[in-house]
């Protein structure tokens with residue numbers, strides 16, 4: 512029996528330098544946070560399957576996805592954040608790394624012998 516499913520890990524929240532809240536209009540109150548999803552087999556992460564990133568207002572706690580952002584400045588800083596900070600953590604690939612090592616081991620070891 513193979514036990515598999517999906518898990519997720521949180522992306523470290525970060526405050527944006529610019530941008531007003533689309534709802535309460537508070538200046539410079541926006542944070543970006545989100546999570547990354549991965550497929551696991553026997554609770555070992557194998558590969559990433561997607562991410563979700565959104566902005567949160569520290570004043571009204573409103574959550575806004577990219578499509579809900581009309582403010583160009585906020586949209587720009589959100590885009591910059593996504594490009595710079597949303598990297599997949601290496602441990603989301605640990606299953607693939609183990610699998611690769613195992614295959615290399617199985618192929619290489621009989622050759623050396």
Ligand SMILES: [Zn+2]
Pocket residue numbers: 532533534535536537540568569570571572573
């Ligand atoms: Zn707000």
